[in-house]
Amino acid sequence: MTTVIEAGCPVIIGAGLAGLTAAIELSPLPCIVLSAGAVSTGTSTGWAQGGVAAAVGPDDDPELHATDTLAAGAGLCEPEVVTAVTSAAPDAIAWLSGLGAEFDRAGDGNLRLGLEGAHSRRRIVHAHGDRTGAELLETVVDAARRLPSVSLWDHSPALEILTEAGRVTGVLVGSPDGPVEVRTEVVLLATGGIGGLFSHTTNPLSSRGQGLALAHRAGATVRDVELVQFHPTALDVGIDPMPLVSEAVRGEGAILVNELGQWVLKNPLAARDVVSRAEWAQLQAGHRVFLDARSDPGERFAELFGSIYATARQSGLDPARDLLPVRPAAHYHMGGVLVDAAGATTVGGLYAAGEVASTGLHGANRLASNSLLEAVVCGRWVARHWRALGIEAGAPPAARSYPMAVAPAGSPDPVVARVRRVVSAGAGVLRDAAGLRTALDELDGLRHHDAGLVGYLLVAAALRREESRGGHTRLDFPRAEAVGRHILTVSDPSIVGAARASRGSARAVTGLVAGAAR
16 A cells, blocks of 8 residues: 655655755755665765866866866767856855865865866865765765755655656655655656666666666656766776776876786876776787876875775785776766756656756766766755745655665675676677667566666667767767767657556657757
8 A cells, every 4th residue: 555645845866965965955945855775875976086176276267167078078068057067166165165064175274176087277176085975975964964854764765756747746655664655746866877787887786777767757858878987997806886996096196007017098187988998998908907006196195095095905905016906887977867957857847966867067978076066066956946936835744764675695686687787798888789789689678677777778879879979989980970969868658657557668769869069
C-alpha cells in the first residue's frame, strides 16, 4: 500500500552540493531533500579533490575564465550561460565562505590559488588542499541541518517522478515500509553523474545516472548524453572505484611518463580529453602510464595533497619517491537533462542542477573545477527562481531517517555489472560504430533497469554523433564537424504511461539538432 504525503513544498532529489545549496538559498521557504543514502555520504561532491574555479586573482577576470571555458568546451558551450556562471563565481566563493567553508589562504589572508589544465590563470580555490569537495559538503550539510525550513530524508530513494498532462504531481519514494507518494508540483533533480556505469571510474559506484532515468521516464528531454569526461590520472592500484589523483598535482609540476621514462605528451596540463587519449594510446601500445611527482612537488606532496598521499601510502607507494601508476577513468558527465537558465526542464515543475543537468556551461569537455562552481551557482539560481514564482511558506513534513538497506554479502546487482562491462567496452575513451552497435544491441534488453536505460541512451547518442569532439572520440570519424551540434533524446509521449506502469523504459527517439556553435 502506498502512503500519501501532501508536501506542499518543493522536493529536492539529491543531497550533494547542488541540492543542498538550493535548499539553503530557498530558506526560509520550506523544502524536502531526499537522499538515497545517508545525508553527507555517497555523493560525488565529497570526493572532489579539485577546487572551485573563480576569477578572484588580481591578474584574472570572469571574461578570461569564460574564454578558457569556451575553448575547453569545443564548440558546444552556450556562451551566454558560460558568461553568467563565470561572472557569478566570485560571489559563489564569498557565499560559501559566509556559510563557513574554510578555503586555503596565503599568509596575507588572500585566497591561495592553484592552476589546473586548460586554465590560463591560477584561479582554483581549494579547501584543505585536496579536500575541497569534502569541506564544501560538510559546510552545506551543517548549514542545512541548522535550518528549520529544510527537511532531510535519509535512505529515501526517489523511484519515479509522477506527472499528469506533462506536469509534475509528485515523487514516489522508496522506504522499508513500502512506497511513499510525496505530492508536490515542484521537483529538483540534483542526483549527480553516471561514472558508475563504467568499469573504471573515479565516482561513487552509486552514481549511475538515476536522475537521468527519472527524467527520461517522466518525459523530459536529455542532451548530449554521450559526452563523458575521462580523468587522465586515476590511481591504477586495483581499487574500485579508482582513487583520483587531482589535476592540481600536475599543476604543481608533476609529469606523465611511461615505464621507459618517456614523456606521454609534452604538455601534461593539456585539456583532459587530450591527455586521456595520449595515455590510452600508450596503454594500447602495451605500455604503462605513470605520474612522476618525485621532483615536483616532491617532498611537498604530503603537505599539498594529504588525502592523495595517504591513499598512495596505503597502496605501498610514496609519491615523493615512487612513480604513481595511472590510467583514464570516467569522471564527469557533460551531458544531462536539458534545462534553461532557471534550471527548468521540458516537463512542467521539474528542474535539474549540478552534474545531472545540461546547462550549456561545459559543452563537449568540462574545464577543470567548473563543476563545483556550477553546482553552487545553478543551485542558487533555481531557488531564486522558485522564490520569484511566489511559492508559499509553511512548515515542511518532518525529517525522516530509515535504516539503511544492506544487500547480502557477495550479491552485487548482476545487471549493473553487465552494464559496466558493456558500456566500458563500447563507449570508452575511443569509440567506433562497430563497438557502439554491439553495445547497443546488448543494452536494448536491459532498459527496464535504470543503469541499462542510461547506458542505452548514452551509447545510442554516441552512435549518432559521427564526429570527434571534446570528450567524445570516434576512430571512424576522427574530425569534428565545422559546426557544433547537440544530440537531443526525447521520450515518445504515447508510451511513457505504459513504461511507467511497468517501470520500463520509454522508447528513446534520438535526433541531431543544431547546437551551440552559432
